[in-house]
Amino acid sequence: MASLAEAHGTPLYVYSGEQIDERFGLFQAAFHDRPHTVCYAVKANSSLAIMRRLAKLGAGFDIVSGGELERVRKASRAALKRVVFSGVGKQVWEIDAALDAEILLFNVESVSELELLAERAKALGKRARFALRVNPDVFAETHPYISTGLSEHKFGIDIKQARAIYKRAARLKWLDAAGVSVHIGSQIRKVDPFAAALERVTALIAELRRDGHDIRYVDAGGGLGIDYGAGEFDPAHQVEKYATALEKGLGGETAHLLLEPGRFIVAQAGALVTRVLYVKKNGAKTFVITDAAMNDLIRPSLYHAHHEIVPLKQARGVSVKVDVVGPVCESGDFFARDRELVRVKPGDLVALLDAGAYGMSLASNYNTRPRPAEVMVEGAESRLIRRRESLREMLAGEQA
Ligand SMILES: *Cc1c(COP(=O)(O)O)cnc(C)c1O
Secondary structure: OHHHHHHHOOOEEEEEHHHHHHHHHHHHHHOOOOOEEEEEEHHHOOOHHHHHHHHHOOOEEEEOOHHHHHHHHHHOHHHHHHEEEOOOOOOHHHHHHHHHOOOOEEEEOOHHHHHHHHHHHHHHOOOEEEEEEEEOOOOOOOOHHHEOOOOOOOOOEEHHHHHHHHHHHOOOOOEEEEEEEOOOEOOEOOOHHHHHHHHHHHHHHHHHHHOOOOOOEEEOOOOEOOOOOOOOOOHHHHHHHHHHHHHHHHOOOOOEEEEOOOHHHHHHHEEEEEEEEEEEEEOOEEEEEEOOOOOOOOHHHHHOOOOOEEEOOOOOOOEEEEEEEOOOOOOOOEEEEEEEEEOOOOOOEEEEOOOOOOOHHHOOOOOOOOOOEEEEEEOOEEEEEEOOOOHHHHHOOOOO
């Protein structure tokens, strides 16, 4: 990592291609006995190289915008037919592009969206397969910003209203009620809420079948959490537990299962490498100022998320309690507060671990800072998969 940082500069995202493959393989293996498609949630990390890698392994994609659809097209045209389109605010151009691409499934989140979908399908002469994303009113313990399965959240349609909406949709010939979908949130560590949500969905599917709908897909969403701490983590065991919970929720239901994992596949395959610029003391506090900031990795600022921070040269010696912060002009621009860290000095390299998900995909140009470069490690090789943004590129769209 140190030599990659020398070659490409910092801050730098570094990913392990092999770990991404491995994680995808865990889902494939755990659901082997059931017809299923793993639709990687693009928003977790939308790098084209990662998407192409997953597409080659047979992945589908869960998208939330027309932009992400364009990414699928660039990464793998063949994967367009394995795309599911989620999101509460789909626009006409996005719906049209997805109809035109003949994606697998629209996960519809409101009655007005369903009406618009019917209208656009008719206008384009394309039949739209859809699933209602139901809100099962299941509590999943996670950060409130990434919990989505309660009726107080903006996501999905109240599961109690779903049957009536499917009934109405059946009268529209441009709509094909092909599935039911659910997604209760992200970074969920206990698997019971997944089982509870799916149990409700499975009961709904049984009702819908009795009503005469030809439901072929059940979409269980994503949300399986990882461990951001320093302890042992057994991903295979976690996916097995998850699969057992889903099986419990599904019971004898045989519809084609769609899964939308994002974080679990890429988070731990990525690190953000950054260089220490300064170390300074203010009162009782010691601040380690790095060249990465909240614009490069916003999770600590946005969710108070924990990332392990390790010096690349395993410096021996005393550890001190420090705040690790970036150069951005916000007190919320921190990576760690009161963290025990081996003493580092200006010029040292440190890595923020488990930064592969919701890192680069949430990066911004705040403070007019160019977004970092990304490197993929593939066996003994590595390659630049996205060059560092230049000042020129950053200002290109503007007119003074
Ligand atoms: C964000 C999201 C996912 C992925 O969630 P992870 O926690 O990254 O697995 C899957 N489905 C939908 C609808 C989402 O919004």
